[in-house]
Amino acid sequence: MSRIEPSASQVAARTETHRLFFALMPDAATRHEINHAAALVQQQHPELRARWVRPERFHATLNFLGDFPALPDDVVEKARAAANGMRAAAFAWMLDYVASFRGREPPCVLRGSQMPEPLLALWRNMHTTLVETGLRLRDERQFTPHVTLAYARHELPQAVPVVPPVVWQIDRFVLVHNVVGKGNYQVLGTWGLSG
Template identity: 30%
Template sequence: MPRLFTAVEIPRDIAMQLSLLRGGLHGARWIDPENFHVTLRFIGDIDDRTADEVADALDRVNRRSFTLQIRGLDAFSSRGPHALIASIEPTASLLELQAEQERLMQRLGLKPEPRRFHPHVTLARLRGTTSSEVADWLAMRGDYRLPAFEVSRFVLYSSRSSVGGGPYLVEEAYPLAA
């Protein structure tokens, strides 16, 4: 039973720049640069027949390539900080691609994604890190930005069912029109 999700890959040069942020934060489990991505739609654990239907449905997506840019660092927090992220500027093209995938998954009978889409790259998972430690780490990095990069495809990833995912395996790649 595969665990699947769709995503935009992060180019190697951008991933290397993001990896330079590693360190200096107690309780951070840093994500390896080769596993950086922008999740579009988490699909979850599904049977092989449904996985084939998902792959076929995604093959019908017909969108143009676009650019994305990392603008800022932040943390996800509910009862305390649990993930350190690099925020992605939410362009119309990215939001439309994600919304189309959401509609396709619901047409296949998958439950709607309960969380609002917030485009980001997870840099680290946090455990036992205080809000003030995260605030200090973020403050030292200021207004973090990286050059825009071209998105010419999205992918269907599989992951092992464990805390933190990775390593991720590209099951299918879906090119975007030039």
């Protein structure tokens, strides 16, 4: 009796990782400013030998919902329900330096030296609301908001100031679906922040 081997597309489908997370996504003008900051670091620090993130993928993760073998409709539904019930204020976030996180491919990230209180409140409230909706999330005790610019071979020796800083006017958050390693992010929902 002969055995039928799965096709390459069937094997690929079985090994896909579907990632879900809530994030802040910059508008076109802010994305351009973030890209300009990344280009300056790239020019000033070629020793990083980095893989630079495409501008359309710039974001700041708020809450990570998990990795899944297929897009989980129940998780998406609960996440949307939680987001529909959230109320938060719009705010400005000033991103004024680039630094490295530790890791095998140390991420090169854009950060702000001051965390806006509304950003911290949005993260806390979202986490609480998602858990109350029945989602199981990692227990995040600390929030380090950032925009990843690159994955490098080496860490930056010290923080690089961004002059002038990027001032990001944040008036919405989004639910993002990503098939890891494939294409662009798919936005599954957008929720506005009040004025």
